[in-house]
Amino acid sequence: MHLDETPARLRLDTALDGLAVTFRGMTAHPDECNCECHWGSAEELALLKVPDVELDPDLLRRTWQAVDWEDHGSVLRRILPQFAAALVGGRIEPVFGMAEVGRSFARGRWQRWPAEQAAAVREFLHAWWAHTLTCADTAVPAYEVFACCAEASATLTPWLTTWEALTHPAADRRLAEAADRWEKELLGDQLPWDAWENKEEMYTELTSWLLHHASGRLRAQGAPEELLHRIRLLGLTGPARWDDPHWPGHRY
Template sequence: MASPALDAAVDRIRTVFAGVTSPVETGCGMCHLPEETALLRTPDVELPDDVLRMFAHEVPNHFDDHPAVMRRILPQLAAQLATGRFPRLDAYELTGLARSRWQTWPAEQAVAVRTFLETWWTDTVTSDAPRYPVHEVFESCVTAGSTVTPYLAVWAGQPLGGPADRHLADCLERWIDDLLGDLTSPLFSWWSDPCHDEPLAELQAWVVEHAPPRLHARGADPLLRFKTGLLALPYEQRWTEEVWAAAPDS
């Protein structure tokens, strides 16, 4: 069950974007059937799930008015993300929202989108049993929002020993080798903001500051804690024999 805050964020999206269409949309005739594109010109009619997901990640030049298309599908998209209706989650599916530059939309619309993303993330990282794996929601929010900053702030604000610490340990098990190698994959695989660099350094610095006490509170794997500590070193020093001589057995 979604939290009251997440329900309210979805309701806000529904209210702000109610009745929105892309009124003269012709779409890409190679990718979409005429009856699918016609739905974008029709207010408040639910799209088939597969059509919704296709529209959500489509590139801007496949539409006459890409931001209008994103606004048209947002109420249904937000509701399905919040309720876990998609059988699986992929950050790629929110690249359309990122490319729409929603941050430049009218203030009421931009605030509604930002509130939904941050509330969806908060609901996920504080849940004992989230609807989607936490790393998938984080990567999706980062992709859609073109930032890690607010999502890391939410994580840092959670109490030690709670669900957020377990989720952090699980995520770092997936991420730590890429972070140590200064690699962006898979965290920013679908980064779509040409105006800003991928925030790899920001995430690395956050992990160095915030992860050690949380991993300790969680009783995380000693090797994971060791690798996390290596992020504080310059890149070249992370791989010396002297440093790795102190590594615990995996």
């Protein structure tokens, strides 16, 4: 039993159970293949065609990271219950951040799956995000979960809407952590992760949201004055930004 029995944790547990039920019995396509030299053995590939057998952590990693499956969707459905549980537990450690995980979801085109399957994935992502914003301690930083959800769905809107609605001290702390993590890239007119789609639109939406919603919450968290100024600078462009006395001197 989890020590965390908050509504957000219970919702997340229910979502994980929903994935297990929805994707029980799923396998990779019978004709699926991959390179034995670069991906793994025929025996490992065969495991993806057997339902509900747990994969060892290295095989799970190679499976979700591979970009050259013929039917990425069926492979993702095969591993999804185990994959999601590992994500929540902080046992997935991508080399290039959790946006890489989101792109694996996107390659599977989960939003085009049958309604029940797509709904189960959507609820998992939303439940994981809500729990990340409200739990006392999180296995994965909120800014990483945010990037994952954004890449998985190709949009920021639902995740920012949830963040805005959750007036919770933990959500404000996660905002302070994210703002501190993101400000350098954002002040260089770049997203803080490598987006697969809608990069410019995401940058515009994120900076606008921070300008309108972050300052008061950051101030309530006792964020440093310099961080507040760096968020303010997102509303300026060109020389007005660089010549501001609070420009941090970032080099790009």
